[in-house]
Amino acid sequence: MLVKRLTLRDFRNYESAELTLGEGLTLLHGPNGAGKTNLLEALYFGATGRSCRTSNEREMLRFGAAAARSVIEVEGEDGAHRIEVGFEPGEPKLMKIDGARVERLSGATARPLVSVFLPDRLELVKGPPGSRRAHLDQFVAALRPARAENRTEYGRALAQRNALLARVRAGRSGPSALDAWDHELARLGIVLMEDRTHSVELLTPPFGRLAAELGLPGEATLTYRPRSKAADAAGLESELHEARESDLQRGFSGHGPHRDELVLAHEGRPLRAYGSQGQQRLALLALLFAERDVLLAERGRAPLMLLDDVVSELDAARRERLVELIQSEGQAVITTTDAEAIPGVEDAVTAAVTAGEVRQELAPA
Amino acid sequence: MFAPPVNRLITELARLPGIGQRTAQRLAFHILRLPPEEALPLAEAIKEVKETVRQCEVCFNLAVEPTCRVCQDERRDAALICVVEEPSDIIPIERTNEFSGRYHVLGGALSPIDGVDPEDLHIEELAKRVEAGGITEVVVATNATTTGEATALYIADLMRERAPDTEVTRLASGLPVGADLEYADEITLGKALSGRRRL
Numbered sequence: 252m253l254v255k256r257l258t259l260r261d262f263r264n265y266e267s268a269e270l271t272l273g274e275g276l277t278l279l280h281g282p283n284g285a286g287k288t289n290l291l292e293a294l295y296f297g298a299t300g301r302s303c304r305t306s307n308e309r310e311m312l313r314f315g316a317a318a319a320r321s322v323i324e325v326e327g328e329d330g331a332h333r334i335e336v337g338f339e340p341g342e343p344k345l346m347k348i349d350g351a352r353v354e355r356l357s358g359a360t361a362r363p364l365v366s367v368f369l370p371d372r373l374e375l376v377k378g379p380p381g382s383r384r385a386h387l388d389q390f391v392a393a394l395r396p397a398r399a400e401n402r403t404e405y406g407r408a409l410a411q412r413n414a415l416l417a418r419v420r421a422g423r424s425g426p427s428a429l430d431a432w433d434h435e436l437a438r439l440g441i442v443l444m445e446d447r448t449h450s451v452e453l454l455t456p457p458f459g460r461l462a463a464e465l466g467l468p469g470e471a472t473l474t475y476r477p478r479s480k481a482a483d484a485a486g487l488e489s490e491l492h493e494a495r496e497s498d499l500q501r502g503f504s505g506h507g508p509h510r511d512e513l514v515l516a517h518e519g520r521p522l523r524a525y526g527s528q529g530q531q532r533l534a535l536l537a538l539l540f541a542e543r544d545v546l547l548a549e550r551g552r553a554p555l556m557l558l559d560d561v562v563s564e565l566d567a568a569r570r571e572r573l574v575e576l577i578q579s580e581g582q583a584v585i586t587t588t589d590a591e592a593i594p595g596v597e598d599a600v601t602a603a604v605t606a607g608e609v610r611q612e613l614a615p616a
Numbered sequence: 617m618f619a620p621p622v623n624r625l626i627t628e629l630a631r632l633p634g635i636g637q638r639t640a641q642r643l644a645f646h647i648l649r650l651p652p653e654e655a656l657p658l659a660e661a662i663k664e665v666k667e668t669v670r671q672c673e674v675c676f677n678l679a680v681e682p683t684c685r686v687c688q689d690e691r692r693d694a695a696l697i698c699v700v701e702e703p704s705d706i707i708p709i710e711r712t713n714e715f716s717g718r719y720h721v722l723g724g725a726l727s728p729i730d731g732v733d734p735e736d737l738h739i740e741e742l743a744k745r746v747e748a749g750g751i752t753e754v755v756v757a758t759n760a761t762t763t764g765e766a767t768a769l770y771i772a773d774l775m776r777e778r779a780p781d782t783e784v785t786r787l788a789s790g791l792p793v794g795a796d797l798e799y800a801d802e803i804t805l806g807k808a809l810s811g812r813r814r815l
Protein backbone atom coordinates (compact mmCIF):
# COMPACT_ATOMS: atom_id res chain seq x y z
CA MET A 252 0.00 0.00 0.00
CA LEU A 253 1.24 3.46 -0.88
CA VAL A 254 0.29 6.70 0.84
CA LYS A 255 0.07 9.20 -2.02
CA ARG A 256 -1.03 12.47 -0.56
CA LEU A 257 -1.86 14.30 2.65
CA THR A 258 -4.26 17.22 2.72
CA LEU A 259 -4.88 19.13 5.91
CA ARG A 260 -6.96 22.01 7.05
CA ASP A 261 -6.76 24.07 10.25
CA PHE A 262 -4.29 21.58 11.67
CA ARG A 263 -1.80 23.03 14.22
CA ASN A 264 -0.05 25.92 12.43
CA TYR A 265 -1.48 25.08 8.99
CA GLU A 266 -4.54 26.79 7.59
CA SER A 267 -4.42 24.46 4.64
CA ALA A 268 -1.62 22.46 3.12
CA GLU A 269 -0.94 19.55 0.85
CA LEU A 270 1.93 17.10 0.77
CA THR A 271 2.64 14.59 -1.97
CA LEU A 272 4.62 11.58 -0.75
CA GLY A 273 7.25 9.71 -2.69
CA GLU A 274 7.16 5.95 -3.18
CA GLY A 275 10.28 5.64 -1.02
CA LEU A 276 11.71 8.48 0.98
CA THR A 277 10.01 11.84 1.46
CA LEU A 278 12.13 14.55 3.03
CA LEU A 279 10.65 17.51 4.90
CA HIS A 280 13.21 20.22 5.49
CA GLY A 281 12.97 23.64 7.05
CA PRO A 282 13.87 25.63 10.14
CA ASN A 283 12.86 24.64 13.67
CA GLY A 284 9.28 25.54 14.51
CA ALA A 285 8.19 25.66 10.86
CA GLY A 286 5.74 22.81 11.38
CA LYS A 287 7.55 19.74 10.03
CA THR A 288 6.55 17.52 12.95
CA ASN A 289 2.97 18.74 12.58
CA LEU A 290 2.89 17.15 9.13
CA LEU A 291 4.02 13.81 10.59
CA GLU A 292 1.33 14.13 13.23
CA ALA A 293 -1.28 14.91 10.57
CA LEU A 294 -0.25 11.77 8.64
CA TYR A 295 -0.52 9.72 11.82
CA PHE A 296 -3.87 11.32 12.65
CA GLY A 297 -5.22 10.58 9.19
CA ALA A 298 -4.11 6.95 9.37
CA THR A 299 -5.15 6.13 12.93
CA GLY A 300 -7.65 8.75 14.10
CA ARG A 301 -5.36 9.54 17.04
CA SER A 302 -2.54 11.96 17.74
CA CYS A 303 0.96 10.58 18.28
CA ARG A 304 1.95 13.63 20.35
CA THR A 305 -0.84 14.59 22.67
CA SER A 306 -3.84 13.24 24.51
CA ASN A 307 -5.36 16.73 24.42
CA GLU A 308 -6.71 16.78 20.89
CA ARG A 309 -7.58 20.46 21.06
CA GLU A 310 -3.88 21.12 20.56
CA MET A 311 -4.24 19.88 16.99
CA LEU A 312 -6.77 22.58 16.22
CA ARG A 313 -5.34 25.70 14.58
CA PHE A 314 -5.77 28.73 16.83
CA GLY A 315 -9.17 30.31 16.22
CA ALA A 316 -10.39 27.54 13.88
CA ALA A 317 -13.56 25.48 14.42
CA ALA A 318 -12.42 22.06 13.21
CA ALA A 319 -9.18 20.35 12.19
CA ARG A 320 -9.09 17.88 9.35
CA SER A 321 -6.60 15.47 7.84
CA VAL A 322 -7.18 13.52 4.65
CA ILE A 323 -4.85 10.86 3.32
CA GLU A 324 -5.13 9.28 -0.07
CA VAL A 325 -3.74 5.78 -0.44
CA GLU A 326 -3.24 3.33 -3.27
CA GLY A 327 -3.82 -0.28 -2.18
CA GLU A 328 -3.91 -3.60 -4.03
CA ASP A 329 -7.65 -3.09 -4.31
CA GLY A 330 -7.42 0.43 -5.67
CA ALA A 331 -7.45 3.96 -4.32
CA HIS A 332 -8.91 4.94 -0.97
CA ARG A 333 -9.47 8.22 0.77
CA ILE A 334 -9.36 8.33 4.57
CA GLU A 335 -10.61 11.42 6.29
CA VAL A 336 -10.38 12.29 9.99
CA GLY A 337 -11.90 15.44 11.46
CA PHE A 338 -11.76 16.83 14.95
CA GLU A 339 -14.14 19.39 16.33
CA PRO A 340 -14.18 20.11 20.07
CA GLY A 341 -17.22 18.65 21.80
CA GLU A 342 -18.19 16.52 18.80
CA PRO A 343 -17.57 12.82 18.17
CA LYS A 344 -14.58 12.41 15.92
CA LEU A 345 -15.44 12.23 12.26
CA MET A 346 -13.82 9.31 10.47
CA LYS A 347 -14.62 8.42 6.89
CA ILE A 348 -13.30 5.85 4.47
CA ASP A 349 -14.14 6.62 0.86
CA GLY A 350 -16.85 9.00 2.05
CA ALA A 351 -18.59 6.49 4.33
CA ARG A 352 -18.52 7.19 8.04
CA VAL A 353 -16.82 4.55 10.25
CA GLU A 354 -16.70 4.09 14.02
CA ARG A 355 -12.98 3.45 14.12
CA LEU A 356 -10.08 3.07 11.74
CA SER A 357 -8.33 0.18 13.48
CA GLY A 358 -9.19 -2.99 11.62
CA ALA A 359 -10.03 -1.15 8.40
CA THR A 360 -8.13 -2.77 5.53
CA ALA A 361 -7.97 0.51 3.58
CA ARG A 362 -5.89 2.00 6.38
CA PRO A 363 -2.08 2.06 6.08
CA LEU A 364 0.07 0.81 8.96
CA VAL A 365 2.14 3.60 10.45
CA SER A 366 5.15 3.63 12.72
CA VAL A 367 6.33 6.85 14.33
CA PHE A 368 9.63 7.97 15.84
CA LEU A 369 9.63 11.19 17.88
CA PRO A 370 12.97 11.91 19.59
CA ASP A 371 11.36 13.70 22.53
CA ARG A 372 8.86 10.90 23.11
CA LEU A 373 10.95 8.15 24.65
CA GLU A 374 8.27 6.87 27.06
CA LEU A 375 8.25 3.66 25.11
CA VAL A 376 11.82 2.94 26.23
CA LYS A 377 12.10 4.75 29.53
CA GLY A 378 8.50 4.96 30.71
CA PRO A 379 6.52 2.46 32.79
CA PRO A 380 5.89 -1.06 31.42
CA GLY A 381 2.33 -0.20 30.37
CA SER A 382 3.45 1.79 27.33
CA ARG A 383 5.64 -1.10 26.13
CA ARG A 384 2.83 -3.62 26.64
CA ALA A 385 0.44 -1.39 24.69
CA HIS A 386 3.00 -0.99 21.90
CA LEU A 387 3.65 -4.73 21.75
CA ASP A 388 -0.09 -5.42 21.61
CA GLN A 389 -0.46 -2.95 18.76
CA PHE A 390 2.28 -4.79 16.94
CA VAL A 391 0.50 -8.10 17.56
CA ALA A 392 -2.66 -6.56 16.08
CA ALA A 393 -0.75 -5.37 13.01
CA LEU A 394 0.93 -8.76 12.59
CA ARG A 395 -2.21 -10.85 13.19
CA PRO A 396 -5.27 -8.64 12.79
CA ALA A 397 -7.59 -11.53 13.69
CA ARG A 398 -6.08 -11.60 17.18
CA ALA A 399 -6.70 -7.92 18.00
CA GLU A 400 -10.14 -8.80 19.36
CA ASN A 401 -8.59 -11.10 21.96
CA ARG A 402 -6.69 -8.21 23.57
CA THR A 403 -9.91 -6.17 23.76
CA GLU A 404 -11.78 -9.11 25.27
CA TYR A 405 -9.03 -9.64 27.83
CA GLY A 406 -9.37 -5.99 28.85
CA ARG A 407 -13.12 -6.43 29.26
CA ALA A 408 -12.80 -9.61 31.32
CA LEU A 409 -10.15 -7.94 33.51
CA ALA A 410 -12.41 -4.94 34.11
CA GLN A 411 -15.24 -7.31 35.07
CA ARG A 412 -13.06 -9.33 37.45
CA ASN A 413 -11.76 -6.12 39.03
CA ALA A 414 -15.30 -4.80 39.45
CA LEU A 415 -16.31 -8.07 41.11
CA LEU A 416 -13.25 -8.01 43.44
CA ALA A 417 -14.14 -4.48 44.50
CA ARG A 418 -17.79 -5.45 45.06
CA VAL A 419 -16.86 -8.52 47.10
CA ARG A 420 -14.42 -6.45 49.13
CA ALA A 421 -17.13 -3.88 49.82
CA GLY A 422 -19.56 -6.64 50.79
CA ARG A 423 -21.93 -5.88 47.91
CA SER A 424 -21.48 -9.20 46.04
CA GLY A 425 -20.78 -12.76 47.01
CA PRO A 426 -17.58 -14.42 45.75
CA SER A 427 -19.39 -17.25 43.94
CA ALA A 428 -18.86 -15.86 40.42
CA LEU A 429 -15.10 -15.33 40.86
CA ASP A 430 -14.28 -18.83 39.59
CA ALA A 431 -16.07 -18.08 36.33
CA TRP A 432 -14.18 -14.81 35.81
CA ASP A 433 -10.85 -16.49 36.67
CA HIS A 434 -11.57 -19.09 34.02
CA GLU A 435 -12.56 -16.50 31.42
CA LEU A 436 -9.58 -14.26 32.20
CA ALA A 437 -7.21 -17.25 31.96
CA ARG A 438 -8.70 -18.40 28.64
CA LEU A 439 -8.12 -14.97 27.08
CA GLY A 440 -4.89 -14.24 28.96
CA ILE A 441 -3.03 -17.33 27.79
CA VAL A 442 -3.75 -16.40 24.15
CA LEU A 443 -2.47 -12.89 24.80
CA MET A 444 0.74 -14.31 26.29
CA GLU A 445 1.20 -16.67 23.34
CA ASP A 446 0.74 -13.81 20.87
CA ARG A 447 3.26 -11.62 22.68
CA THR A 448 5.78 -14.48 22.95
CA HIS A 449 5.44 -15.23 19.26
CA SER A 450 5.87 -11.57 18.29
CA VAL A 451 8.92 -11.01 20.48
CA GLU A 452 10.53 -14.20 19.12
CA LEU A 453 10.18 -12.78 15.64
CA LEU A 454 11.42 -9.31 16.66
CA THR A 455 14.46 -10.31 18.70
CA PRO A 456 16.91 -11.21 15.90
CA PRO A 457 16.29 -8.14 13.71
CA PHE A 458 16.27 -5.90 16.79
CA GLY A 459 19.78 -6.98 17.79
CA ARG A 460 21.11 -6.69 14.25
CA LEU A 461 19.55 -3.28 13.55
CA ALA A 462 20.62 -1.84 16.89
CA ALA A 463 24.23 -2.73 16.04
CA GLU A 464 23.93 -1.30 12.53
CA LEU A 465 22.44 1.96 13.77
CA GLY A 466 25.05 2.57 16.43
CA LEU A 467 24.57 0.44 19.54
CA PRO A 468 27.70 -1.74 19.44
CA GLY A 469 27.56 -4.81 21.62
CA GLU A 470 24.54 -6.93 22.34
CA ALA A 471 21.08 -5.36 22.28
CA THR A 472 18.26 -7.65 23.34
CA LEU A 473 14.52 -7.68 23.50
CA THR A 474 12.96 -9.92 26.17
CA TYR A 475 9.35 -10.62 26.97
CA ARG A 476 8.88 -11.13 30.71
CA PRO A 477 5.45 -12.53 31.41
CA ARG A 478 4.43 -12.38 35.03
CA SER A 479 2.79 -15.78 34.78
CA LYS A 480 4.77 -19.00 34.54
CA ALA A 481 1.74 -20.88 33.24
CA ALA A 482 2.00 -22.98 30.11
CA ASP A 483 -1.73 -23.23 29.49
CA ALA A 484 -5.07 -21.73 30.47
CA ALA A 485 -5.53 -24.19 33.34
CA GLY A 486 -2.16 -23.15 34.77
CA LEU A 487 -2.98 -19.46 34.55
CA GLU A 488 -6.36 -20.11 36.11
CA SER A 489 -4.82 -21.82 39.13
CA GLU A 490 -2.34 -18.92 39.51
CA LEU A 491 -5.25 -16.48 39.50
CA HIS A 492 -6.90 -18.67 42.08
CA GLU A 493 -3.83 -18.48 44.31
CA ALA A 494 -3.67 -14.71 43.93
CA ARG A 495 -7.30 -14.29 44.88
CA GLU A 496 -6.82 -13.58 48.59
CA SER A 497 -4.40 -10.73 47.98
CA ASP A 498 -6.50 -9.52 45.03
CA LEU A 499 -9.52 -9.33 47.29
CA GLN A 500 -7.55 -7.28 49.79
CA ARG A 501 -6.44 -4.84 47.11
CA GLY A 502 -9.70 -4.87 45.21
CA PHE A 503 -8.07 -5.47 41.83
CA SER A 504 -6.18 -8.16 39.90
CA GLY A 505 -2.46 -8.07 40.60
CA HIS A 506 -1.54 -11.08 38.48
CA GLY A 507 -1.80 -11.79 34.77
CA PRO A 508 -0.54 -10.54 31.40
CA HIS A 509 -1.69 -6.99 32.15
CA ARG A 510 1.36 -6.85 34.42
CA ASP A 511 3.91 -8.19 31.92
CA GLU A 512 7.09 -6.39 30.91
CA LEU A 513 9.00 -6.05 27.66
CA VAL A 514 12.65 -5.39 28.42
CA LEU A 515 14.91 -3.55 25.99
CA ALA A 516 18.46 -4.10 27.15
CA HIS A 517 21.98 -3.30 26.00
CA GLU A 518 24.88 -5.42 27.18
CA GLY A 519 22.58 -7.08 29.69
CA ARG A 520 21.41 -3.83 31.32
CA PRO A 521 17.86 -2.53 30.89
CA LEU A 522 17.92 0.61 28.75
CA ARG A 523 14.98 1.96 30.71
CA ALA A 524 17.13 2.57 33.77
CA TYR A 525 20.70 2.53 32.48
CA GLY A 526 20.55 3.78 28.90
CA SER A 527 21.66 7.25 27.91
CA GLN A 528 19.17 9.39 26.01
CA GLY A 529 21.09 8.64 22.80
CA GLN A 530 21.07 4.87 23.44
CA GLN A 531 17.36 4.96 24.19
CA ARG A 532 16.69 6.74 20.90
CA LEU A 533 18.73 4.25 18.92
CA ALA A 534 17.00 1.33 20.64
CA LEU A 535 13.60 2.77 19.79
CA LEU A 536 14.65 3.27 16.19
CA ALA A 537 15.98 -0.30 16.02
CA LEU A 538 12.71 -1.62 17.47
CA LEU A 539 10.61 0.26 14.90
CA PHE A 540 12.74 -1.00 12.02
CA ALA A 541 12.69 -4.54 13.44
CA GLU A 542 8.89 -4.35 13.48
CA ARG A 543 8.94 -3.17 9.89
CA ASP A 544 11.17 -6.10 8.89
CA VAL A 545 8.89 -8.63 10.57
CA LEU A 546 5.72 -7.12 9.09
CA LEU A 547 7.34 -7.23 5.65
CA ALA A 548 8.44 -10.83 6.06
CA GLU A 549 5.21 -12.11 7.59
CA ARG A 550 2.56 -10.00 5.91
CA GLY A 551 4.33 -8.42 2.95
CA ARG A 552 3.31 -5.01 4.29
CA ALA A 553 5.67 -2.35 5.54
CA PRO A 554 4.32 0.45 7.70
CA LEU A 555 4.75 4.04 6.65
CA MET A 556 7.69 5.20 8.80
CA LEU A 557 7.35 8.71 10.22
CA LEU A 558 10.77 9.72 11.53
CA ASP A 559 11.15 13.06 13.23
CA ASP A 560 14.62 14.60 13.33
CA VAL A 561 16.17 11.16 13.23
CA VAL A 562 19.50 11.94 11.61
CA SER A 563 20.80 14.28 14.29
CA GLU A 564 21.49 11.20 16.43
CA LEU A 565 23.55 9.42 13.81
CA ASP A 566 27.03 9.80 12.41
CA ALA A 567 27.62 9.88 8.66
CA ALA A 568 28.02 6.11 8.22
CA ARG A 569 24.86 5.39 10.17
CA ARG A 570 22.88 8.03 8.32
CA GLU A 571 23.79 6.22 5.16
CA ARG A 572 22.70 2.89 6.65
CA LEU A 573 19.39 4.40 7.75
CA VAL A 574 18.66 5.77 4.28
CA GLU A 575 19.58 2.37 2.82
CA LEU A 576 17.10 0.70 5.16
CA ILE A 577 14.39 3.13 4.16
CA GLN A 578 15.07 2.89 0.47
CA SER A 579 15.22 -0.90 0.45
CA GLU A 580 11.49 -1.20 0.99
CA GLY A 581 8.40 0.73 2.00
CA GLN A 582 7.76 4.40 2.52
CA ALA A 583 9.22 6.85 5.01
CA VAL A 584 8.90 10.53 5.81
CA ILE A 585 11.86 12.17 7.51
CA THR A 586 12.10 15.69 8.93
CA THR A 587 15.36 17.58 9.14
CA THR A 588 16.65 21.12 9.49
CA ASP A 589 19.48 20.33 7.12
CA ALA A 590 18.60 18.55 3.89
CA GLU A 591 22.28 18.25 3.04
CA ALA A 592 22.73 15.94 6.05
CA ILE A 593 20.73 13.20 4.35
CA PRO A 594 22.69 11.07 1.93
CA GLY A 595 20.78 10.03 -1.17
CA VAL A 596 18.56 13.08 -0.94
CA GLU A 597 18.60 13.40 -4.71
CA ASP A 598 16.43 10.25 -4.98
CA ALA A 599 13.90 11.49 -2.43
CA VAL A 600 10.77 13.54 -2.85
CA THR A 601 11.42 16.73 -0.92
CA ALA A 602 9.30 19.48 0.52
CA ALA A 603 10.41 22.78 1.99
CA VAL A 604 8.46 23.71 5.10
CA THR A 605 8.29 27.29 6.34
CA ALA A 606 5.90 28.69 8.93
CA GLY A 607 2.76 26.80 8.05
CA GLU A 608 3.51 26.44 4.37
CA VAL A 609 4.61 23.44 2.34
CA ARG A 610 6.39 24.02 -0.96
CA GLN A 611 7.08 21.11 -3.24
CA GLU A 612 8.63 20.90 -6.65
CA LEU A 613 7.44 17.67 -8.12
CA ALA A 614 8.72 16.05 -11.21
CA PRO A 615 5.85 15.27 -13.58
CA ALA A 616 4.69 11.75 -12.79
CA MET B 617 -40.73 24.53 23.43
CA PHE B 618 -44.01 22.75 22.50
CA ALA B 619 -47.26 22.17 24.34
CA PRO B 620 -46.65 20.00 27.46
CA PRO B 621 -48.30 16.82 26.01
CA VAL B 622 -46.04 17.03 22.95
CA ASN B 623 -42.97 17.45 25.11
CA ARG B 624 -44.02 14.46 27.17
CA LEU B 625 -44.37 12.29 24.06
CA ILE B 626 -40.92 13.37 22.83
CA THR B 627 -39.39 12.65 26.25
CA GLU B 628 -40.96 9.17 26.38
CA LEU B 629 -39.86 8.31 22.83
CA ALA B 630 -36.33 9.53 23.50
CA ARG B 631 -36.08 7.02 26.37
CA LEU B 632 -36.33 4.10 23.93
CA PRO B 633 -33.02 2.43 23.05
CA GLY B 634 -31.38 3.77 19.90
CA ILE B 635 -33.65 6.83 19.72
CA GLY B 636 -32.01 10.21 20.14
CA GLN B 637 -33.67 13.54 20.79
CA ARG B 638 -33.89 14.43 17.10
CA THR B 639 -35.43 11.10 16.07
CA ALA B 640 -37.86 11.33 18.99
CA GLN B 641 -39.04 14.70 17.71
CA ARG B 642 -39.49 13.36 14.20
CA LEU B 643 -41.50 10.39 15.47
CA ALA B 644 -43.61 12.60 17.71
CA PHE B 645 -44.55 14.88 14.82
CA HIS B 646 -45.28 11.87 12.66
CA ILE B 647 -47.67 10.58 15.34
CA LEU B 648 -49.27 14.04 15.63
CA ARG B 649 -50.00 14.07 11.92
CA LEU B 650 -51.64 10.62 11.98
CA PRO B 651 -55.43 10.34 12.20
CA PRO B 652 -56.56 8.92 15.58
CA GLU B 653 -57.49 5.51 14.12
CA GLU B 654 -53.89 5.06 12.99
CA ALA B 655 -52.15 6.46 16.05
CA LEU B 656 -54.20 4.92 18.85
CA PRO B 657 -53.54 1.24 17.97
CA LEU B 658 -49.89 1.89 18.93
CA ALA B 659 -50.92 3.16 22.34
CA GLU B 660 -53.33 0.26 22.74
CA ALA B 661 -50.71 -2.27 21.71
CA ILE B 662 -48.31 -0.94 24.33
CA LYS B 663 -51.06 -1.04 26.95
CA GLU B 664 -52.12 -4.56 26.01
CA VAL B 665 -48.61 -5.93 26.01
CA LYS B 666 -47.94 -4.50 29.46
CA GLU B 667 -51.24 -5.79 30.87
CA THR B 668 -51.24 -9.27 29.39
CA VAL B 669 -47.67 -10.38 28.74
CA ARG B 670 -45.73 -11.75 31.64
CA GLN B 671 -42.92 -14.17 32.34
CA CYS B 672 -43.44 -17.91 32.03
CA GLU B 673 -43.45 -19.40 35.52
CA VAL B 674 -41.21 -22.23 34.41
CA CYS B 675 -38.69 -20.76 31.97
CA PHE B 676 -39.12 -16.94 32.14
CA ASN B 677 -39.86 -16.71 28.43
CA LEU B 678 -42.61 -14.28 27.48
CA ALA B 679 -46.10 -15.71 28.05
CA VAL B 680 -49.73 -14.62 28.08
CA GLU B 681 -50.71 -17.54 30.29
CA PRO B 682 -48.91 -18.78 33.41
CA THR B 683 -46.62 -20.81 31.17
CA CYS B 684 -45.29 -20.05 27.70
CA ARG B 685 -46.13 -21.81 24.46
CA VAL B 686 -42.90 -23.78 24.44
CA CYS B 687 -43.46 -25.11 27.95
CA GLN B 688 -47.05 -26.01 27.04
CA ASP B 689 -46.02 -27.96 23.94
CA GLU B 690 -46.05 -31.64 24.98
CA ARG B 691 -44.13 -32.69 21.88
CA ARG B 692 -41.04 -30.80 23.04
CA ASP B 693 -38.32 -32.75 24.81
CA ALA B 694 -38.56 -31.91 28.50
CA ALA B 695 -35.19 -33.55 29.25
CA LEU B 696 -33.28 -30.91 27.25
CA ILE B 697 -33.01 -27.27 28.35
CA CYS B 698 -31.42 -24.47 26.35
CA VAL B 699 -30.27 -21.53 28.48
CA VAL B 700 -30.38 -18.08 26.87
CA GLU B 701 -29.85 -14.54 28.13
CA GLU B 702 -33.02 -12.87 26.81
CA PRO B 703 -36.39 -13.97 25.42
CA SER B 704 -35.37 -12.50 22.05
CA ASP B 705 -32.51 -15.04 21.89
CA ILE B 706 -35.10 -17.83 21.53
CA ILE B 707 -36.27 -16.61 18.12
CA PRO B 708 -33.08 -17.33 16.13
CA ILE B 709 -32.73 -20.75 17.79
CA GLU B 710 -36.31 -21.66 16.93
CA ARG B 711 -35.69 -20.62 13.33
CA THR B 712 -32.90 -23.15 12.91
CA ASN B 713 -35.30 -26.07 13.57
CA GLU B 714 -32.36 -27.86 15.21
CA PHE B 715 -33.61 -27.67 18.76
CA SER B 716 -36.56 -29.62 20.11
CA GLY B 717 -36.11 -29.07 23.84
CA ARG B 718 -37.29 -26.38 26.25
CA TYR B 719 -35.74 -23.07 27.28
CA HIS B 720 -34.61 -21.19 30.33
CA VAL B 721 -34.27 -17.40 30.10
CA LEU B 722 -31.73 -15.90 32.52
CA GLY B 723 -32.76 -12.30 32.10
CA GLY B 724 -29.22 -11.11 31.29
CA ALA B 725 -25.61 -12.13 31.88
CA LEU B 726 -23.21 -11.77 34.79
CA SER B 727 -21.62 -8.32 34.68
CA PRO B 728 -20.02 -7.06 37.90
CA ILE B 729 -19.39 -3.69 36.22
CA ASP B 730 -23.14 -3.24 35.89
CA GLY B 731 -23.75 -4.77 39.32
CA VAL B 732 -25.30 -7.95 37.90
CA ASP B 733 -24.62 -10.85 40.29
CA PRO B 734 -25.82 -14.47 39.99
CA GLU B 735 -28.73 -13.63 42.32
CA ASP B 736 -29.96 -11.03 39.85
CA LEU B 737 -30.45 -13.67 37.14
CA HIS B 738 -32.79 -16.69 37.03
CA ILE B 739 -29.90 -19.03 37.80
CA GLU B 740 -31.20 -20.42 41.09
CA GLU B 741 -34.52 -21.24 39.35
CA LEU B 742 -32.55 -23.14 36.71
CA ALA B 743 -30.70 -25.12 39.35
CA LYS B 744 -33.99 -26.01 41.06
CA ARG B 745 -35.52 -27.03 37.73
CA VAL B 746 -32.62 -29.36 37.02
CA GLU B 747 -32.47 -30.70 40.57
CA ALA B 748 -36.13 -31.65 40.31
CA GLY B 749 -34.97 -34.36 37.91
CA GLY B 750 -35.67 -35.60 34.41
CA ILE B 751 -33.19 -33.23 32.76
CA THR B 752 -30.37 -35.00 30.90
CA GLU B 753 -28.72 -32.06 29.19
CA VAL B 754 -28.44 -28.30 29.65
CA VAL B 755 -27.25 -26.42 26.55
CA VAL B 756 -25.82 -23.06 27.50
CA ALA B 757 -26.47 -20.64 24.63
CA THR B 758 -25.47 -17.39 26.28
CA ASN B 759 -23.82 -14.87 23.95
CA ALA B 760 -20.24 -15.37 22.79
CA THR B 761 -19.16 -12.24 24.66
CA THR B 762 -17.02 -12.05 27.78
CA THR B 763 -20.08 -11.69 30.00
CA GLY B 764 -21.87 -14.53 28.19
CA GLU B 765 -18.84 -16.81 28.51
CA ALA B 766 -18.42 -16.13 32.21
CA THR B 767 -22.12 -16.78 32.76
CA ALA B 768 -21.83 -20.10 30.92
CA LEU B 769 -18.88 -21.10 33.11
CA TYR B 770 -20.72 -20.13 36.25
CA ILE B 771 -23.72 -22.25 35.25
CA ALA B 772 -21.48 -25.20 34.36
CA ASP B 773 -19.78 -25.06 37.77
CA LEU B 774 -23.11 -24.79 39.55
CA MET B 775 -24.57 -27.74 37.65
CA ARG B 776 -21.57 -29.92 38.46
CA GLU B 777 -22.23 -29.19 42.11
CA ARG B 778 -26.01 -29.39 42.21
CA ALA B 779 -26.86 -31.87 39.45
CA PRO B 780 -23.72 -33.86 38.60
CA ASP B 781 -25.59 -36.34 36.42
CA THR B 782 -26.85 -33.69 34.03
CA GLU B 783 -24.61 -33.00 31.08
CA VAL B 784 -23.83 -29.33 30.45
CA THR B 785 -22.87 -28.32 26.91
CA ARG B 786 -21.99 -25.08 25.19
CA LEU B 787 -22.82 -24.11 21.62
CA ALA B 788 -19.87 -25.13 19.45
CA SER B 789 -17.79 -22.22 18.23
CA GLY B 790 -19.07 -21.12 14.92
CA LEU B 791 -20.65 -18.12 16.45
CA PRO B 792 -18.49 -15.17 15.56
CA VAL B 793 -16.52 -14.10 18.62
CA GLY B 794 -18.02 -11.11 20.33
CA ALA B 795 -21.29 -11.54 18.49
CA ASP B 796 -24.63 -11.46 20.19
CA LEU B 797 -26.86 -14.44 19.59
CA GLU B 798 -29.67 -12.29 18.28
CA TYR B 799 -27.66 -11.31 15.25
CA ALA B 800 -26.19 -14.70 14.46
CA ASP B 801 -27.41 -16.07 11.17
CA GLU B 802 -29.40 -19.27 11.04
CA ILE B 803 -26.77 -21.44 9.37
CA THR B 804 -23.94 -20.72 11.84
CA LEU B 805 -26.37 -21.06 14.71
CA GLY B 806 -27.65 -24.38 13.35
CA LYS B 807 -24.10 -25.67 13.10
CA ALA B 808 -23.33 -24.39 16.59
CA LEU B 809 -26.33 -26.28 17.94
CA SER B 810 -25.54 -29.58 16.25
CA GLY B 811 -21.85 -29.46 17.24
CA ARG B 812 -22.17 -28.37 20.86
CA ARG B 813 -19.35 -29.27 23.22
CA ARG B 814 -19.15 -30.32 26.86
CA LEU B 815 -18.52 -27.60 29.39
Ligand SMILES: [Zn+2]
Pocket residue numbers: 672673674675676677683684685686687
Ligand atom coordinates in the same frame (compact mmCIF):
# COMPACT_ATOMS: atom_id res chain seq x y z
ZN1 LIG C 1 -41.79 -21.44 29.50
